[in-house]
Structure formats: structure tokens, C-alpha cells
């Protein structure tokens with residue numbers, strides 16, 4: 001980390017404290033934590049650079065902002081570019097869009113040490129207690145980045161057709177096990193020589209039944225599929241039916257003696 005990025009990083013560690021939700025009803029989460037039953041749903045959006053994560057968040061704010069109380073937290077490495085873009089798009093009250101400057105490899109702040117993001121979300125929820133859904137955008141990263149289930153309740157992994165038709169086959173924890181895989185920018189498929197439908201089918205095969213949505217901002221049906229998936233997830237979260245799962249940092253691996261480790 002350069003000295004510059006350190007001085008630009010606005011995050012300051014909080015004072016140590018023990019945490020209790022008092023008499024608020026809670027439900028257990030993975031890792032022994034528990035969260036209030038009324039807590040906002042935290043939905044992470046991850047995927048490689050430029051696949052359309054900010055655009056997808058802007059779209060969800062436009063489509064859902066009228067009926068659901070929203071907040072957004074963005075992650076960039078050295079800037080607050082994504083937050084500024086979303087504020088400029090006018091899709092949400094600018095104060096409900098918070099930026100984290102990770103100052104390090106993006107997955108560090110969503111997977112390894114989630115403190116900066118957790119505090120940004122908790123600040124947002126404390127300023128807007130009626131918040132029902134917080135969208136957290138990861139910095140653009142490679143195929144291995146996924147959110148910790150300690151930070152988000154569910155996660156979407158975003159690929160785009162412009163990254164090439166073989167990306168789904170390259171696999172990785174986000175592609176295989178995120179709660180939703182989005183194959184984005186399908187309107188560009190004919191221009192980049194990619195079969196978007198085949199990408200979607202390969203995604204479905206790789207994910208063993210977990211959902212895949214082929215999305216384009218120009219395709220109303222695909223937008224409706226996405227918003228309906230989010231509404232359904234929110235309903236399950238409210239009823240305590242959704243449990244966060246970890247896509248997992250590693251695929252099973254083999255050793256020279258033939259043993260297999262599945263983490």
C-alpha cells in the first residue's frame with residue numbers, strides 16, 4: 001500500500017466495544033454471529049472490472065427505490081468513483097450512497113477484513129433506520145473474489161458477454177456458488193461474437209440449479225427477472241427463511257497421493 005493511499009483512506013478503526021442487540025429478537029448467522037430479525041438485507045454485487053456492477057445497482061435503485069428503502073455502499077481501490085457515478089445518476093438520495101476506499105486489493109475489504117464495509121453499512125443503517133436493503137458493490141476484481149457471509153446475506157456475481165463466451169467455463173466460487181449469476185450486457189453479444197444463451201446454459205450447468213439471469217439494460221423482461229429475484233430474496237429474508245452461505249474461497253483440490261480436500 002503506498003503512503004498516498006494510506007493518507008487518502010478515510011477509514012479510522014473504531015474503539016473496541018462489546019456488541020449486544022439487547023432484547024431485540026435475533027437469528028443465528030454462520031460463524032456463531034446473530035443479527036436482529038429486522039435488520040436490512042445486505043446484498044453484495046461482485047465480478048470482474050467493468051462487467052456492469054455499478055450500472056446494475058443504478059438499475060435496482062431506479063426499479064426498487066419507489067417501494068423499498070435502499071442504501072448503497074461502494075468499494076473502489078483508490079477513489080470514490082463508483083459512489084460519485086451513482087450520486088450523479090440521481091437514482092437515490094446521495095447521502096444514502098456511501099463509499100469505501102479499500103486502498104488494497106478489492107477482495108481484502110469484502111472477504112478478509114470486512115471492518116471498513118461493516119462500519120459503512122452500520123453508519124448508513126443508523127442514519128436511516130428504516131433501510132430495508134443495502135446494496136454493496138465490490139471493487140472490480142478477478143474471478144476469485146467473493147463476499148464474506150459475515151458482511152452480506154446474499155451475493156450476485158456479474159459477468160458480461162464482452163469478457164468472452166468462455167468466462168463461465170473458467171469457473172470460480174462466484175460463478176459456481178453465488179446466490180445469483182448475472183450474464184450481463186446481452187445486447188452486445190452479436191457485436192462481440194458471443195452466444196449469450198449458451199453462456200447462460202453453461203452457467204446453469206456449472207451452478208447445479210442455482211439461478212442465472214441473462215441481463216441487458218435494454219431488455220425489460222430481463223430487468224423484471226432481476227427485480228423479481230431481489231424482491232423474492234427480500235421476502236425470504238424478512239421471514240427468516242434465507243440463510244447466508246459462503247461461496248467458498250477454494251474449489252476442491254487434489255494431492256499427489258490422490259486425496260481430495262473440499263473446503
Ligand SMILES: Nc1nc2c(ncn2[C@@H]2O[C@H](COP(=O)(O)OP(=O)(O)OP(=O)(O)O)[C@@H](O)[C@H]2O)c(=O)[nH]1
Pocket residue numbers: 048049050051052053054055056082139140141184185186187188215216217218
Ligand atoms: N451495452 C451495454 N452496456 C452496459 C450495460 N450495463 C452496463 N454497461 C456499460 O458497461 C460499462 C461498465 O459499466 P459499470 O457499471 O461501470 O461496470 P462496473 O462493473 O461497475 O465497473 P468497475 O466498477 O470499474 O469494476 C459502462 O460503460 C456501462 O454503461 C448493458 O446492459 N449493455
